[in-house]
Amino acid sequence: MNIIEIKELSHMFSNGTLVLDKIDFSVKKGEFIVIAGPNGSGKTTLLRHLNGLLFPTGGTVMVDGVSVSEDPVRARRIVGMVFQDSDTQIIGETVREDVAFGPENLCLGRKEIEQRTSEALRITGLTCMVDSRPHLLSGGEKRRLAIAGVLAMKPDVLTFDEPFSNLDYPGTRQVLKQIIELHKSGCTIIITTHDLEKVIAHADRLIIMKDGKIVRAGFPEQIISDAELFGIKEPYFSRMGLGMISWLS
Amino acid sequence: MAELTSFSYRPRISLIHKIDARFKLLFIVIIGFLSLKASLPSVLLLSVFVVYGLVRIGISIWQVVRDLYIFIFFLAFVFAIRAFSAGGAVFITIFEMGLTYEGLIEGSLVCLRIILMILLGLLFTSTTRIAEVKAAIDWIFKPLPFISGSRVSTMTGLMMRFIPVILEQARETASAQKARSIENRKNPVYRMVKFSVPLIERIFYNAGRISMAMEARCYSDMRTGQKLSSTMNDWITLIVILLIGIISVLFL
Ligand SMILES: Nc1ncnc2c1ncn2[C@@H]1O[C@H](COP(=O)(O)OP(=O)(O)OP(=O)(O)O)[C@@H](O)[C@H]1O
Ligand SMILES: [Mg+2]
Numbered sequence: 001m002n003i004i005e006i007k008e009l010s011h012m013f014s015n016g017t018l019v020l021d022k023i024d025f026s027v028k029k030g031e032f033i034v035i036a037g038p039n040g041s042g043k044t045t046l047l048r049h050l051n052g053l054l055f056p057t058g059g060t061v062m063v064d065g066v067s068v069s070e071d072p073v074r075a076r077r078i079v080g081m082v083f084q085d086s087d088t089q090i091i092g093e094t095v096r097e098d099v100a101f102g103p104e105n106l107c108l109g110r111k112e113i114e115q116r117t118s119e120a121l122r123i124t125g126l127t128c129m130v131d132s133r134p135h136l137l138s139g140g141e142k143r144r145l146a147i148a149g150v151l152a153m154k155p156d157v158l159t160f161d162e163p164f165s166n167l168d169y170p171g172t173r174q175v176l177k178q179i180i181e182l183h184k185s186g187c188t189i190i191i192t193t194h195d196l197e198k199v200i201a202h203a204d205r206l207i208i209m210k211d212g213k214i215v216r217a218g219f220p221e222q223i224i225s226d227a228e229l230f231g232i233k234e235p236y237f238s239r240m241g242l243g244m245i246s247w248l249s
Numbered sequence: 250m251a252e253l254t255s256f257s258y259r260p261r262i263s264l265i266h267k268i269d270a271r272f273k274l275l276f277i278v279i280i281g282f283l284s285l286k287a288s289l290p291s292v293l294l295l296s297v298f299v300v301y302g303l304v305r306i307g308i309s310i311w312q313v314v315r316d317l318y319i320f321i322f323f324l325a326f327v328f329a330i331r332a333f334s335a336g337g338a339v340f341i342t343i344f345e346m347g348l349t350y351e352g353l354i355e356g357s358l359v360c361l362r363i364i365l366m367i368l369l370g371l372l373f374t375s376t377t378r379i380a381e382v383k384a385a386i387d388w389i390f391k392p393l394p395f396i397s398g399s400r401v402s403t404m405t406g407l408m409m410r411f412i413p414v415i416l417e418q419a420r421e422t423a424s425a426q427k428a429r430s431i432e433n434r435k436n437p438v439y440r441m442v443k444f445s446v447p448l449i450e451r452i453f454y455n456a457g458r459i460s461m462a463m464e465a466r467c468y469s470d471m472r473t474g475q476k477l478s479s480t481m482n483d484w485i486t487l488i489v490i491l492l493i494g495i496i497s498v499l500f501l
Contacts, residue, residue: 093258105467
């Protein structure tokens with residue numbers, strides 16, 4: 001069963017720039033997908049269509065069988081999004097409050113909210129800083145807080161927009177480990193990046209975008225050698241013919 | 250948004266943090282009315298209490314002065330007008346305007362009242378979560394017909410959410426311009442335009458981004474709110490404030 005189905009999706013901003021041009025693809029439940037593309041190729045714009053932050057100017061986006069434009073709130077409940085810039089995603093005045101923000105919006109009971117909040121904080125390893133002010137956290141901690149805020153809403157699909165930007169080596173590994181664990185626990189994962197090396201070893205499928213079009217899609221092993229044609233660095237391990245090597249090993 | 254301005258919530262465990270937000274709003278109203286009736290010494294006394302409260306919860310008074318320095322010019326202006334325009338015996342004449350003893354007292358009183366209200370606001374915002382303010386406003390508006398309490402409280406909550414963002418943006422815009430030597434330009438109009446246009450653009454851009462982040466997490470005015478509960482402590486504090494008020498109005 002496809003949890004996401006995109007048909008001929010086009011998006012033109014009000015100033016006339018066509019950012020997505022007839023995108024077609026679908027995502028199966030439990031898949032791990034990496035969308036790669038250079039700056040400005042339309043990755044963020046594409047993700048925003050999945051949870052109704054933008055609506056298609058052409059074509060359709062279906063989430064779990066229902067069109068996103070018809071019921072964006074439902075789409076937002078099913079598809080959680082971790083933004084490219086965690087600073088703007090943080091809303092609460094303390095770490096705990098920020099994580100509780102989503103479940104509160106779902107009109108859950110207090111007890112359920114507290115339970116979800118502490119679980120999300122535990123998973124992301126932030127339990128020891130529940131009362132800190134989010135804006136004083138380090139970049140890696142902020143990213144994990146953004147993830148916790150989305151996890152507490154228990155979405156089926158998690159989208160990550162450049163989850164490794166601004167993170168150092170340990171920070172990257174920590175976030176990567178979390179993403180992989182979430183995938184193991186049954187979440188569908190969609191990650192955008194221009195840096196394949198960090199994540200490609202874990203992906204089921206790779207989609208390469210350029211100028212708002214999908215230019216390659218398929219198994220990572222088969223198409224990764226084409227990445228450099230479209231302005232994405234090919235990981236050294238694949239260039240050396242070493243197969244896929246995880247950043248965690 | 251790494252740096253912080255004074256006007257934002259500070260998580261702490263203190264007596265003031267624990268007071269029910271509805272009571273805090275009530276206290277502000279009471280103290281506001283008191284300060285209108287009270288004389289200079291009692292307003293001074295109230296201000297000392299508030300400053301003490303601010304220091305106790307760890308706010309640096311210097312930081313506040315620095316954040317609000319433009320406001321000091323405004324206060325000086327108000328003070329000057331009052332000081333020179335009140336009746337009474339003139340004891341110095343500057344540029345043909347008489348400075349009177351009564352004027353000085355009245356100028357100080359007016360300025361002190363304004364300062365007191367600002368400090369109270371600061372004390373309130375730094376010890377009350379926006380969610381609590383929202384719940385309190387919700388509670389106040391609930392019995393009123395024709396006004397949707399949840400709408401009003403949502404808007405107030407959003408407004409409080411955006412004030413620190415705006416202050417932060419202003420500071421960032423200013424430092425970005427200083428870094429490129431805006432000080433070499435002497436024309437104040439040029440500087441004002443070059444400051445306000447990018448600032449406004451920035452504020453709208455950021456407001457858009459934050460509201461998008463809120464929307465992504467299903468924000469609406471139908472949501473589980475903060476539960477408020479008043480304790481014995483709140484009532485005791487209310488009685489203490491009323492007593493202080495009555496005493497200061499009667500005897501000072
Ligand atoms: N609101 C907007 N109005 C007009 N054009 C926009 C708007 N938002 C984005 N664009 C344009 O759309 C294009 C794609 O932007 P998008 O943010 O989706 O790219 P991206 O692949 O995420 O890039 P990056 O790797 O830099 O994050 C860019 O050329 C950008 O200028
Ligand atoms: Mg992007």
